[in-house]
Amino acid sequence: MIRVAIIGYGNLGRGVERALKQNADMELAGVFSRREPATVQTDGASAYPLAELEDYKEKLDVCILCGGSATDLPIQTPAITKNFNTIDSFDTHAKIPEHFANVDRVAKEHQTVSIISTGWDPGLFSLNRLYAQSILPEGETYTFWGKGVSQGHSDALRRIVGVADAIQYTIPNNDVIEKLKAGEKMNLTTRDKHLRECFVVLAEGADEEAIRQEIVTMPNYFDEYDTTVHFISAEALKRDHQAMPHGGTVLRTGTTHEKTKQVIEYNLQLESNPEFTASVLVAYARACARLAKEKRYGAFTVLDIAPSYLSPIDDATLRRELL
Structure with missing residues (x-):
């Protein structure tokens, strides 16, 4: 043992x-x-x-x-x-x-x-990035995270004055993933790859619109993403957002002899990170x-x-x- x-x-x-x-x-x-x-x-x-x-x-x-x-x-x-x-x-x-x-x-x-x-x-995704780029040396590797709870981004929300509680979900852009798998060449920005969805409980007397603007313009967290903010009750947050799902995709698109298209995909869908x-x-x-x-x-x-x-x-x- x-x-x-x-x-x-x-x-x-x-x-x-x-x-x-x-x-x-x-x-x-x-x-x-x-x-x-x-x-x-x-x-x-x-x-x-x-x-x-x-x-x-x-x-x-x-x-x-x-x-x-x-x-x-x-x-x-x-x-x-x-x-x-x-x-x-x-x-x-x-x-x-x-x-x-x-x-x-x-x-x-x-x-x-x-x-x-x-x-x-790092871990299983690291392995799959290594396998994929070793097998398809001519190609590009993309990593997408979510849909899942980002604990760091959720914490950043909770630190805003006027926010009583909050949770944030990172959501991959599935349209982009499907285009890459189809072999389309894309120059992707941070905004292209992921969306961010926030569920926020306001403190009493807080200004909803001011907090929305503070969230979507927050440097290093939300300003480079399309971010949606929902204001909900503490009861709804506790009822609907206590789980910790996550997951993601490692995608390698490449070519072999005479530009034959090849795709390697590794995906996780986790109810509990x-x-x-x-x-x-x-x-x-x-x-x-x-x-x-x-x-x-x-x-x-x-x-x-x-x-x-x-x-x-x-x-x-x-x-x-x-x-």
């Missing part, structure tokens, strides 16, 4: 706990949180103080880190990798090389394994444990891991049943 610890217990941590129950070769050793353990309401797992994690060094095979990329993982992943094999979902794309270097240095020095930036983007991301983390935790057993120390990404390392099924059976 692969003994797993969950570090942090928000939406992603809860998803990991549920995903582990679907993997018979893994067992959850416990949840480690900065919160008081008595206040951590799990689905049955024991909760412990994060400060006591090192006391369990001989009792854990992999730690799955479920903190945020902005402030948690840049510090936690290198620190915890000093004593444990780790998995994280660090998703600040521009900072992945720096994060990798920091974790790789620690992992090699302390003879541990860490697989970083695991999930679906955190639960799906958690399932990816758990599969890569299995790979992490195997790499550690082979003493292949250091940091890795999904681009480095052989697909068979994700499966609990032996290699001979995989060759017989899946090839």
